[in-house]
Amino acid sequence: MKETTLKEIAETLGISITTVSKALKNYPDVSLKTKNAVISLAKELNYTPNTFAVNLRTKESKTIGLIIPEIVHHFFSNVINGIVEEAEKNGYLVIILQSNESLALEQKQVALLINKRVDGIIMSLSNESNDDAHIKEILERGIPFVQFDKISKIIPSSKVIINDQKAAFNAVQHLIDQGCKKIAHIRGPDNPQNAIDRFIGYKKALEKNNIPFDSKLVYTCQNVTFQEGIDFAKQIITEHTDVDGIFVITDLVAVGVLSYFNEIGIKVPEQIAVIGFSNWFISQVFTPKLSTVDQPSHEMGIAAFDLLLEEINNKKDKKAFAPKIVELETNIVIRESSKKK
Amino acid sequence: MKETTLKEIAETLGISITTVSKALKNYPDVSLKTKNAVISLAKELNYTPNTFAVNLRTKESKTIGLIIPEIVHHFFSNVINGIVEEAEKNGYLVIILQSNESLALEQKQVALLINKRVDGIIMSLSNESNDDAHIKEILERGIPFVQFDKISKIIPSSKVIINDQKAAFNAVQHLIDQGCKKIAHIRGPDNPQNAIDRFIGYKKALEKNNIPFDSKLVYTCQNVTFQEGIDFAKQIITEHTDVDGIFVITDLVAVGVLSYFNEIGIKVPEQIAVIGFSNWFISQVFTPKLSTVDQPSHEMGIAAFDLLLEEINNKKDKKAFAPKIVELETNIVIRESSKKK
DNA sequence: CTGAAAGCGCTTACAG
DNA sequence: CTGAAAGCGCTTACAG
Numbered sequence: 168m169k170e171t172t173l174k175e176i177a178e179t180l181g182i183s184i185t186t187v188s189k190a191l192k193n194y195p196d197v198s199l200k201t202k203n204a205v206i207s208l209a210k211e212l213n214y215t216p217n218t219f220a221v222n223l224r225t226k227e228s229k230t231i232g233l234i235i236p237e238i239v240h241h242f243f244s245n246v247i248n249g250i251v252e253e254a255e256k257n258g259y260l261v262i263i264l265q266s267n268e269s270l271a272l273e274q275k276q277v278a279l280l281i282n283k284r285v286d287g288i289i290m291s292l293s294n295e296s297n298d299d300a301h302i303k304e305i306l307e308r309g310i311p312f313v314q315f316d317k318i319s320k321i322i323p324s325s326k327v328i329i330n331d332q333k334a335a336f337n338a339v340q341h342l343i344d345q346g347c348k349k350i351a352h353i354r355g356p357d358n359p360q361n362a363i364d365r366f367i368g369y370k371k372a373l374e375k376n377n378i379p380f381d382s383k384l385v386y387t388c389q390n391v392t393f394q395e396g397i398d399f400a401k402q403i404i405t406e407h408t409d410v411d412g413i414f415v416i417t418d419l420v421a422v423g424v425l426s427y428f429n430e431i432g433i434k435v436p437e438q439i440a441v442i443g444f445s446n447w448f449i450s451q452v453f454t455p456k457l458s459t460v461d462q463p464s465h466e467m468g469i470a471a472f473d474l475l476l477e478e479i480n481n482k483k484d485k486k487a488f489a490p491k492i493v494e495l496e497t498n499i500v501i502r503e504s505s506k507k508k
Numbered sequence: 509m510k511e512t513t514l515k516e517i518a519e520t521l522g523i524s525i526t527t528v529s530k531a532l533k534n535y536p537d538v539s540l541k542t543k544n545a546v547i548s549l550a551k552e553l554n555y556t557p558n559t560f561a562v563n564l565r566t567k568e569s570k571t572i573g574l575i576i577p578e579i580v581h582h583f584f585s586n587v588i589n590g591i592v593e594e595a596e597k598n599g600y601l602v603i604i605l606q607s608n609e610s611l612a613l614e615q616k617q618v619a620l621l622i623n624k625r626v627d628g629i630i631m632s633l634s635n636e637s638n639d640d641a642h643i644k645e646i647l648e649r650g651i652p653f654v655q656f657d658k659i660s661k662i663i664p665s666s667k668v669i670i671n672d673q674k675a676a677f678n679a680v681q682h683l684i685d686q687g688c689k690k691i692a693h694i695r696g697p698d699n700p701q702n703a704i705d706r707f708i709g710y711k712k713a714l715e716k717n718n719i720p721f722d723s724k725l726v727y728t729c730q731n732v733t734f735q736e737g738i739d740f741a742k743q744i745i746t747e748h749t750d751v752d753g754i755f756v757i758t759d760l761v762a763v764g765v766l767s768y769f770n771e772i773g774i775k776v777p778e779q780i781a782v783i784g785f786s787n788w789f790i791s792q793v794f795t796p797k798l799s800t801v802d803q804p805s806h807e808m809g810i811a812a813f814d815l816l817l818e819e820i821n822n823k824k825d826k827k828a829f830a831p832k833i834v835e836l837e838t839n840i841v842i843r844e845s846s847k848k849k
Numbered sequence: 850c851t852g853a854a855a856g857c858g859c860t861t862a863c864a865g
Numbered sequence: 866c867t868g869a870a871a872g873c874g875c876t877t878a879c880a881g
Binding site for chain 2: 215216218228238248252255262265281283423426452453
């Protein structure tokens with residue numbers, strides 16, 4: 168179908184393209200009469216400015232890119248939700264890409280977004296990411312960039328994070344307060360900073376309470392799945408008959424643990440207390456209800472977009488911009504799976 | 509940062525812009541020597557074609573729009589996943605918008621995407637949608653368009669659907685086969701076609717088995733939430749002490765039902781059998797495990813994108829395109845919540 | 850208050 | 866094999 172252009176409106180009205188453009192953009196130096204004529208004709212013809220031309224002229228697309236490891240994930244879909252909503256409110260659209268936890272895909276996707284000339288990029292790294300070249304390229308090209316959740320500490324960009332060490336510390340301290348003496352940890356993969364930090368928080372809590380750290384009590388997820396929860400739960404009770412508490416990297420895995428314990432009749436929390444991380448929806452409806460650390464996912468999305476927008480605007484105004492780090496609060500949510508007392 | 513352009517490459521090499529463009533696009537009528545020189549300089553300068561200019565010239569953006577009611581929803585995030593993956597494979601990017609089940613937002617978002625001149629639009633209607641004007645505008649403008657899941661039957665576009673009537677019929681028949689005599693239905697809101705069709709399937713199954721239909725046994729969700737499951741479960745057992753089966757519009761609500769029955773000690777399936785719809789992840793880990801209808805969400809996403817791509821390509825070739833309807837198979841998944849025998 | 854003109858960075862039909 | 870030129874549809878500095 169033929170799209171209406173400024174030229175057509177100008178010709179129909181017998182005025183110049185310049186004036187039509189100004190009238191539609193409400194410039195002050197157009198007579199009211201002309202303005203009204205233009206606006207009403209534009210409306211009649213269903214005129215919509217050609218974004219491709221506008222983008223080319225203004226060098227911005229009012230579109231940002233978002234790369235996340237997994238869309239089908241309670242935490243990430245909530246973050247997406249926050250970003251998309253906040254972006255729309257501010258006149259921006261969001262292109263979503265999923266790295267599937269693969270570094271190769273992530274690199275390709277960064278290239279796609281650079282190529283697409285999005286106004287900015289928001290990203291959470293894949294578990295495989297241990298190479299920064301593609302991230303550095305984003306910064307070198309001067310593209311506004313915000314990291315969240317799984318971040319690279321050494322990349323000097325804005326970040327939206329939580330204090331994983333502290334949150335993990337509190338979760339483990341809570342288990343200790345409930346009387347747990349031998350606490351296992353099912354941790355995340357080796358690369359992600361948040362898995363590392365939660366592990367450090369676990370160790371620090373033990374140390375603080377004079378409980379010796381035992382590396383044999385630490386189990387490392389490869390894929391962070393429900394099934395791994397089942398498998399590690401089995402392994403833990405086989406290898407350590409006296410474990411009485413488990414701190415798990417994330418709720419999905421923790422629910423796997425609970426599910427296995429339900430099946431073989433281990434009483435939670437009486438025999439073994441369990442606490443997860445993320446406050447996934449399922450955690451509050453599972454039996455027993457899972458204790459966890461609430462992460463403000465929707466708010467993280469909003470904060471990430473806001474930081475990006477600030478950087479985009481500063482860039483437009485040619486103002487310097489120093490990366491900012493926003494740290495959001497987390498809360499321990501105590502439910503049935505850890506309440507021994 | 510300054511971006512490299514064709515012009516710069518041309519000037520550096522002392523050749524024309526035309527030749528540079530052709531060399532990079534691998535036209536056959538460029539000497540190998542020139543081609544190599546261009547390619548290697550382009551690489552060195554990190555050249556990336558300016559998509560804004562390419563879009564303007566070619567009149568396509570290799571970007572599609574997706575409007576869904578809710579991102580944070582197991583079914584929809586799986587569909588998004590399928591669409592985003594399939595799009596990327598075919599060189600397309602996906603802009604996501606969420607209508608939040610609001611007609612007003614949905615209308616605004618359609619306008620945004622039209623304005624953005626995406627190459628096509630994929631959409632699932634909001635529960636509020638009972639007005640087609642904005643959808644018709646998509647078609648009138650000749651924008652390739654595919655509906656899925658919550659569709660408008662009368663809009664002549666391509667569609668990816670399941671046979672909701674049949675699937676619901678089978679689910680209810682299954683309850684009857686288990687010996688249920690009085691089956692309640694917690695249905696979805698009034699507008700969505702799939703809620704209507706599932707309701708019809710429910711009625712047909714009763715009819716087929718000579719069970720009288722009783723409108724008092726039908727409960728209508730407004731927001732399709734976990735909490736509504738709890739509330740309706742309570743209402744059902746208060747109002748009808750002899751209900752022995754419930755067919756629920758979707759798993760999220762069904763899990764609410766199960767959760768309430770767990771709490772007050774009603775035995776599922778012995779006293780009341782329950783079956784949901786969608787095969788949400790949680791359904792297989794809940795106690796009791798929820799019977800449900802498996803909907804191939806990821807495949808729906810792939811099919812929707814493929815239909816859209818076909819229409820986009822036909823439009824480019826100026827070929828006529830007749831809307832296609834793809835109906836995907838569903839399967840009943842029988843788990844603990846409905847197995848009386 | 851109005852408009853001619855340049856230019857954003859590309860693609861491609863056409864000429865040589 | 867190479868290149869001059871037109872044109873995609875806008876925006877905006879500038880002149881009148």
